[in-house]
Structure formats: structure tokens, C-alpha cells
Amino acid sequence: MTDGLKPGQLVRAIVEHRYLIPLFSSTVHAGFPSPADNFIEEALSLESLCLVHPEATRFYRVKGDCMIDARIHEGDVLVVDCAIDPSPRLLHGKIVVAAIDGEFIVRWFVSKEPLVVLMPANQDYSPIYLQPDEQASIVGVVVRIVAQPPRKPPL
Amino acid sequence: MIALLDANNFYVSCERSFNPALENRPVVILSNNDGCVVARSNEAKALGIPMGAPFFQLAELIQTNNIKVHSSNYTLYGDMSARLMSLIGRFVEGLEVNSIDEAFLDLSYYAAGHADLLALAHQIRNASAQWLRLPVSIGIAPTKSLTKVANWYAKRETSANGVVWLRDEVAINNALADFSVGELWGVGSRYAALLRRNGIKTALQFRNTNPEWIAQHMTVNGLRLAYELQGTPCKLLEIEPPVKKSVCTAPSFGGPVIDKKMMGEALVNHIARAGEKLRKQQSAAGVLTVFIHTNRFKRSPNGQPAKQYYNSQTVQLPHPTASPVELSRYALAALDLIYQPGYEYQKIGVILSALVADDYRQQGVFVNGPDERLAKLAKTVDQLNKRFGRDRVRMAKQGFERIWQMKQQWLSPCYTTRWTDIPTVK
Numbered sequence: 019m020t021d022g023l024k025p026g027q028l029v030r031a032i033v034e035h036r037y038l039i040p041l042f043s044s045t046v047h048a049g050f051p052s053p054a055d056n057f058i059e060e061a062l063s064l065e066s067l068c069l070v071h072p073e074a075t076r077f078y079r080v081k082g083d084c085m086i087d088a089r090i091h092e093g094d095v096l097v098v099d100c101a102i103d104p105s106p107r108l109l110h111g112k113i114v115v116a117a118i119d120g121e122f123i124v125r126w127f128v129s130k131e132p133l134v135v136l137m138p139a140n141q142d143y144s145p146i147y148l149q150p151d152e153q154a155s156i157v158g159v160v161v162r163i164v165a166q167p168p169r170k171p172p173l
Numbered sequence: 174m175i176a177l178l179d180a181n182n183f184y185v186s187c188e189r190s191f192n193p194a195l196e197n198r199p200v201v202i203l204s205n206n207d208g209c210v211v212a213r214s215n216e217a218k219a220l221g222i223p224m225g226a227p228f229f230q231l232a233e234l235i236q237t238n239n240i241k242v243h244s245s246n247y248t249l250y251g252d253m254s255a256r257l258m259s260l261i262g263r264f265v266e267g268l269e270v271n272s273i274d275e276a277f278l279d280l281s282y283y284a285a286g287h288a289d290l291l292a293l294a295h296q297i298r299n300a301s302a303q304w305l306r307l308p309v310s311i312g313i314a315p316t317k318s319l320t321k322v323a324n325w326y327a328k329r330e331t332s333a334n335g336v337v338w339l340r341d342e343v344a345i346n347n348a349l350a351d352f353s354v355g356e357l358w359g360v361g362s363r364y365a366a367l368l369r370r371n372g373i374k375t376a377l378q379f380r381n382t383n384p385e386w387i388a389q390h391m392t393v394n395g396l397r398l399a400y401e402l403q404g405t406p407c408k409l410l411e412i413e414p415p416v417k418k419s420v421c422t423a424p425s426f427g428g429p430v431i432d433k434k435m436m437g438e439a440l441v442n443h444i445a446r447a448g449e450k451l452r453k454q455q456s457a458a459g460v461l462t463v464f465i466h467t468n469r470f471k472r473s474p475n476g477q478p479a480k481q482y483y484n485s486q487t488v489q490l491p492h493p494t495a496s497p498v499e500l501s502r503y504a505l506a507a508l509d510l511i512y513q514p515g516y517e518y519q520k521i522g523v524i525l526s527a528l529v530a531d532d533y534r535q536q537g538v539f540v541n542g543p544d545e546r547l548a549k550l551a552k553t554v555d556q557l558n559k560r561f562g563r564d565r566v567r568m569a570k571q572g573f574e575r576i577w578q579m580k581q582q583w584l585s586p587c588y589t590t591r592w593t594d595i596p597t598v599k
Contacts, residue, residue: 074304120194
């Protein structure tokens, strides 16, 4: 992931994370210290894994099967980061959400100068070709797929 | 230098951000209870729909022009506002949030480094468009009042591309020369009329008016405005938000309400909401006001305006409190005093004022001080409701049927705050 900024652009550096310093549970005493105290780290959270830009992150629920070969199924939740650099070179090869004809669609982003192709991952659907001036319709990049495990074992 | 960032048609833009079918077509957003128009897309403005137009007068226009209508979705707008302010905070340190869709940005940090403020503003604008899908306009100038002028031009001049910087005397003078005095920040319609009668039509003329005349006719506030237009800051940035001085909750009923018991039920629910706000900012109220009124647009079956009633009652509380149990007892007593049977009421509201910090303790001479147990109870109820959902633990008087609840016929989903409401993608 890039952070959507071109080199040479002026931004303020800000401190985003505050790291809490763990309070060791054992008191100081003359005996043998708890061997686990040296290995305390922050607990993992799904947010730190999925949310790079919280303001720009939105969730979408998948309808239909046009990305089935990319393991995106109906009912899955997509974590979409909208803090992207919309240049085709950087988006090439990523799965994106786009706003086309009044609805949101999810497709592979393929750059074919000067056009952009939104490719389905299902042979039953056709690719969509975007003119350069239509490329503003790219909403964001799918950074995680949240899916439930399949219910039945394959027969 | 200061910048004023203002989201364009904010409520409409929030809806569009999650519903691309609303792009390039007229959209209006209605006030609480679907009463009147509070936001319009540019397409709706072009059709001549005025701000604040009562909805029932627009039925035909909406039908013939295929205008899309939405109720106000404050859950969505509030979340998008928080995202917008947080995004701005990635670029600048000093930020005064002026309203849900507006903020003053302190650029002195950048200006000192001789940075290109136009480029910075365009960066913020592009980030908002890409990250949030919200269009914004930015005006940059030496004072707050001048940023308002700059922002006005940023919104209207297509060549400006959403950003105007009044960087020197010449730019400021040119901007003020074409700016109507009535559009200035803080100049209401009465002052505007007074100024026009005295031949002052543009902001530039106002700025060059004799300061003594301004002080005499428009008080010190008019004088401050004149100085600000000269580039001398008189209104400073308030980076630390002041604690609210009063809390008001007064949504309209969904339909006319006649029954006093039902009004009391609504009142106690409003108290529950207002009490939550109080406790969130850790204050307690010393004064409580209840008001009721009928619908001023309502007509009788014979076409005559229906008979109207308005009244309010203010109660000085024996000691400051944020407990809904105490507040509702006094509020219901106030309602008893002002309720008149035979009217169709549109609204009951409650205002909590004379707010003090909740650790303020002063025993009355003849009354006992605040009941510590009630304060503890309110805190516990807040925690339970935060965990299990609003009003899961409630006062019995709040009722369950909520017949009075406000109308929101065209409410959009809460796209960002409820899992059941997230948008779909094909």
C-alpha cells in the first residue's frame, strides 16, 4: 500500500499511534522474577491489520458472483481503503471498487494504456472499459476480504 | 494565514458518497420530521427550490423533475463529519471545528515556511474527494472574516477550482469590491438594510466607512468586522472547543399529538437524550425549560389557519443535576403548568441550561444537596445502554410505543455505523 502521496508533496508528520507501556504484573521482590514479564507485547487487533487509514476505510457487502474466481463470494464483507493514488500504474493488478452507472462494482483493475479495463473474475461476465476521464469513478482498493467459512465439507 | 474549509452541500454529498445513483441529479434533504428542505444539490438549487421550503409545497415540483428526497440521516452525517475533521488533522495541527461541515485551519505554521498554501489547499481538497468522496471548498486569508469571503468565491467561481487565496492587499480589495455587504459574516438582514440605506452596498465600502459611524450603529461587533476586513485579526481561533452552555432536545412529533400523557412520555424521552449529552460533557444543569407549540402551517378543514398555542415554563432546580430521574420530575411538573387541552401539538422540547461541572457541590440552605446515589445510578445506566443498546434500561415513564416519534420516511441506511446497513457491491 502506498499512502496516496506523491514524492515532494508537503505534509505534516503526525504521531498516529500511542503505544501503551505495559505495567508488569509482578512486584519487585527478592525472589525469582516471572519469566513471562520479558515477553509482554501489545495484543493483536483486527483493526491494526485492516485499517491503515480509518477515515478512508469503508465496508461493502458482496452481492452476486462476478468475482468468484478471486475467492470473493456473495455475502462477504470487503474492507476498502479509499486513500489511494488513482494513477493506473499503481492500481494495476489490484481488486478495486468502482462507482459505475449508479452502483458500486468490484473488479480487477487492469491498465491498458490509454484505457482501463475492469475485469470480472468469472467467465460469465464481460469486462468493462473505462475512458481516461471515467477513471475518477474508482472508489478504493479492496485490502481485506472478510468471509465466513463454508458450511458443508466438499462432497 | 487562516483557511476556512467548508463541505459543499454537505448532507447531499454524504448521501452521494454512498449512493452513486444520486450523482448528477437533483437531490433534497429534509429536516427532522421531514418538515422542510435543509440541503439541496446544485441541480435542485438550479430548479429554484429555496432553502427552508416546506416540503408539502414542493410535491408537484418533485414529481415533475424526478427529484430524489431523503430524510436527515444525522448518524451518517455525524460520522462523515468526524472523518472529515480527522482527515484535515493529518495536514494541519490547529483546527477549530465551526459546525458539522465547516472548520477553520491554522496555517501560520506553513505560512512561516513560505510554503505554497494554494498547493496545500488543493492537496486537502483532493484528499477529501478521494478518501471520503466529499467535495469541499477552501478560502485562505489573513482573518476569519476574510476567509468567509474567500470561501464564498471558492464555491462560486469555477476557474478557482474550489480554492481561493486572498494573499495580498490587491486580491483582498478586488474580492471585497464585488462582495455584497449583506453576505458578510455576521451582517444580518436588518444591518444590511441599514447599510444600504446609507449607500454602503459592497464590503469594500463598508470597510472604508468611518469607524466611529460603524461603532455607533453596529456596536463593537461591526467594528471588529471592519478591522477583520482590513486584515487585522479580531476573532481568534478557538482550538479548544468550549463546553456547551446549554443542551436542547426538541424533535417534532411524527403527527399531531393531543394527549397529555403521550406528551409527557415524549418529554421524558427527550430528557433521557439531553441527560446523556450532559453526562458526556460531565456537567449538570441548574435550570430546566419546557416548551410546547402547535403547528403554524396547520389549517382547519375550512381552510382557515388552525388555532395556535405556544407556551414555556422555566424551572430553577434546587441543585444542579444530570439525573434523568430528578430532571423528569421537574419537567413533568412544568408540563402540567403549561399544557392546554384541545390543541394539536407539533412539538415538545426541553432546554437544560445554567450548566456547571458535575463535581460542583453546593448544599442548599433548606434543601439537601444532589443525591449521590442518583448520580451513580445514571452512570450505571449509561454503561449498560452503551453495551446493550440505547434505552435498553429506561425509566418506565419513557414508555414503549413511541407513537409520537418523529417521521423519517425517506431515511437512508447508516452506511458507516451499522453492519446491517453497509452498502452492497456487485
